[in-house]
Amino acid sequence: MARGAVRCMYCDDSRGTDIDHFEPLERAPLRAFVWVNHLLACSFCNSTEKHRKYPVDEDGACLLVDPTAEDPADHLALRLSVGTYDPLSPKGKETIEVFGLNRPELVKGRLDAFVRACSILRDWHGLYQHALPDADRLAQALLDSPFIDVVHAMTRLKPGVAVIVVGEATVPALDAWRTVHPLSPRIGQQRVRGGAADASCSERVVNDTLTGDDRSGRGWAGGRNRDAPVITMQSYGLTWADPTGRPRTSAVAYDEPSAQHRKAALEGAGCTSVEIVPVRPGELPEPRG
Template sequence: MIPLQRVPLSAHAQNLLTQATQRVEDAGATADAAREKWRGAAGTKSHVRKALESMARGAVRCMYCDDSRGTDIDHFEPLDRAPLRAFVWVNHLLACSFCNSNVKHRQYPVSKQGACLLVDPTAEDPAAHLVLLLAAGLYDPLSPKGEETIKVFGLNRPDLVKGRLDAFVRARSNLRDWHGLHQEGDPEAERVAQALLDSPFVDVVHAMTHLKPAAAAVVVGASTVAALGAWRAVHSGPVSPVS
């Protein structure tokens, strides 16, 4: 899971959402009413989907698992809990069908104080709550919120763990290839970089980029350290404390 920047909606799209919310309220503000209005709002949903796809990383990856293509508009806070948030822009995320229907579904754990215990990657940096252990392909919680996020989104299910381990091997090789081309000033370097950023499990690349420099040699191997340093200078912001 990586941080994502939520984009503003057009005034037209926001107006459509506001009108749809009013229709849900007029119909009784129940979960059933919200589902009925949502099912019948193809035009409004197309605006939401387009905006979400512009936010997603890579080839429109799921905002939860970073693997499969994002196909579903997920209501982060489910309609059973919050019918009037059915058409609220900040409650929409893009998910693959498996994460949306088979894993998260209607789960929404909260603390005793009622605070949400799931990380919304468009509202906060997931790194504050969970860390990707690159050598193991596993997410490790840093907080109760991280623990619930890993469990609810199934972030450590076997297929994702294997995918991340494979992606880690490929990413190290791709980084070395990119570095050589970059040093030579070959324009192919940017094509390699974009392919790496568009690949599944971009969370692996993100975690590598944000490794502490002192830990990089141990985690990625001595042969990749120079390439990672060059990549970090070109393709990352401030280094966060990931180990």
């Protein structure tokens, strides 16, 4: 339920240290040991922000976005230019208030993360174009960084909006990143998972006159239905020899189309013996040779 950095499922800033019962035990004691009712949270979000809050509508339905069962992007929109979330529904409004998603330290953190992400993407793109192994390590560092919701929001920007939001210098890197690290809508696929804040679906700029509202891709829990079977997607790593003959291996796992794209890029850069290797979740291939 959390990526390698083990961040809070709600704010995606602090380290996850607590297990929060999404539906409080006072309200639903029989869900005390239900797995999907357990979310990793930081002590601040768990004890200070959410605590026992669980707003419901007149029919008793929860008014908080449940990250184990629905896509937060249907209810929340991250505005990269100012670092705040806008509600897209009553659930979005309550979620922002209960989890304190727009508290000052989170807004500043997202703004700083946006500047860093643009810089890292440009550096990554330069390495990626030359098929250097450091590209994979830099990509993984970005994916493990706090406020991954910012990166997801950038990935979802429409082309016409992206050039305004991230700037012309970053657009080529962002386009390449979308190809290699797409946000997948498929249920159960091993992807980076951020916090409740990871809704990142649209960016509104210039007094909301330009809106990127593409929420078709689900980049977080995938809107998993509790009653639906979980589909496990195969992950792949790559092994190759660089132009000097030194054995190399990928530092991140890919889905099949991304692995094929990466293989073509490596071969185009003069690498040899490029192989796509199926890997299990959490594992990467060993260098050969």
